Amino acid sequence: MRILGIETSCDETGVAIYDEEKGLIANQLHTQIALHADYGGVVPELASRDHIRKLAPLLQAALQEANLTAKDIDGVAYTCGPGLVGALLVGSTVARSLAYAWNVPAIGIHHMEGHLLAPMLEENPPHFPFVALLVSGGHTQLVRVDGVGRYELLGESIDDAAGEAFDKTAKLLGLDYPGGAALARLALNGTPNRFVFPRPMTDRPGLDFSFSGLKTFAANTLHQVMKEEGELAEQSKADIAYAFQEAVVDTLAIKCKRALKQTGLKRLVIAGGVSANKQLRQTLAELMQQLGGQVFYPQPQFCTDNGAMIAYAGFLRLKQGQQQDLAIEVRPRWAMTELTAV
Numbered sequence: 549m550r551i552l553g554i555e556t557s558c559d560e561t562g563v564a565i566y567d568e569e570k571g572l573i574a575n576q577l578h579t580q581i582a583l584h585a586d587y588g589g590v591v592p593e594l595a596s597r598d599h600i601r602k603l604a605p606l607l608q609a610a611l612q613e614a615n616l617t618a619k620d621i622d623g624v625a626y627t628c629g630p631g632l633v634g635a636l637l638v639g640s641t642v643a644r645s646l647a648y649a650w651n652v653p654a655i656g657i658h659h660m661e662g663h664l665l666a667p668m669l670e671e672n673p674p675h676f677p678f679v680a681l682l683v684s685g686g687h688t689q690l691v692r693v694d695g696v697g698r699y700e701l702l703g704e705s706i707d708d709a710a711g712e713a714f715d716k717t718a719k720l721l722g723l724d725y726p727g728g729a730a731l732a733r734l735a736l737n738g739t740p741n742r743f744v745f746p747r748p749m750t751d752r753p754g755l756d757f758s759f760s761g762l763k764t765f766a767a768n769t770l771h772q773v774m775k776e777e778g779e780l781a782e783q784s785k786a787d788i789a790y791a792f793q794e795a796v797v798d799t800l801a802i803k804c805k806r807a808l809k810q811t812g813l814k815r816l817v818i819a820g821g822v823s824a825n826k827q828l829r830q831t832l833a834e835l836m837q838q839l840g841g842q843v844f845y846p847q848p849q850f851c852t853d854n855g856a857m858i859a860y861a862g863f864l865r866l867k868q869g870q871q872q873d874l875a876i877e878v879r880p881r882w883a884m885t886e887l888t889a890v
């Protein structure tokens with residue numbers, strides 16, 4: 549069985565092909581980062597239009613990469629939520645139409661399920677059950693995962709997502725959108741302990757997160773430093789980046805530890821754009837070593853948005869006979885706990 553996967557929920561156009569026997573055989577991606585850079589964030593209408601421009605060439609490139617033609621495809625999977633409504637509609641319309649024309653089944657995939665299952669594409673995939681920490685630009689969630697589609701939400705952010713907090717703090721430091729990775733690079737030169745940021749919501753029980761206060765804390769620190777130094781020196785920027793990243797990573801680690809204790813599980817999966825963060829990976833690896841457990845994560849290219857995770861999630865669902873009817877439906881807001889089990 550060979551499944552074509554299409555991802556267009558935000559600012560990345562991803563097209564990939566997953567083969568039941570060979571695994572991932574094509575993976576094409578176009579990022580719109582440069583398109584939105586001047587605006588300091590994603591402009592939804594520009595995103596939709598660019599997905600329209602890029603989908604057909606990426607589809608051709610994916611078929612060529614896998615040395616296949618359309619008649620070799622047995623099903624089409626596409627992201628139908630959550631995300632930007634216009635962007636989702638482009639991918640869903642193209643994908644559903646291709647499946648209709650090729651006379652193969654189609655399946656709409658939950659974007660966060662795609663992220664959650666991405667570590668399964670690696671050589672040493674995690675077994676169920678496990679705790680997943682999903683950290684992207686739009687979501688921060690701790691989920692108990694008992695199987696595909698068997699998700700229990702343990703906690704989530706009550707305001708900004710971790711990635712969003714990274715991006716907003718990066719913007720304060722003068723870095724381009726999305727600044728998460730750039731902030732992490734800046735933090736490499738930071739001085740430990742010059743600034744210490746709070747670890748929000750760790751002083752009370754529960755598994756929810758709140759990251760919007762950290763961005764305010766960063767802004768206040770920055771203004772204080774500017775008052776003292778006149779202007780913001782490169783070293784001070786790096787020191788603020790260091791303290792911010794340390795606080796986010798530490799907070800995520802504290803909550804992961806709690807979630808593992810609460811569930812009695814020993815396997816932790818991290819996924820979503822922020823799971824590419826080296827400091828987070830290192831801290832969670834150390835934590836799992838302490839706890840005698842194991843941590844799993846996707847390779848960096850599958851942490852951020854991509855078509856491969858959608859092709860794979862689609863394969864798992866189509867294989868079990870699930871499929872979408874002919875209507876093109878998108879769900880910009882969609883709780884992962886509503887998904888059907890496989």
Ligand code: KG4
Nearest residue numbers: 684685686711726728729821822825852853
């Ligand atoms: O999963 P993703 O590609 O898109 C969403 O579904 O939101 O995540 C994008 C987010 C952005 O906020 C980006 O700044 C952040 O992931 N990100 C990082 C790193 N790489 C990407 N944040 C911190 N450190 C990184 N290395």
Ligand code: ZN
Nearest residue numbers: 663684852853
């Ligand atoms: Zn994503």
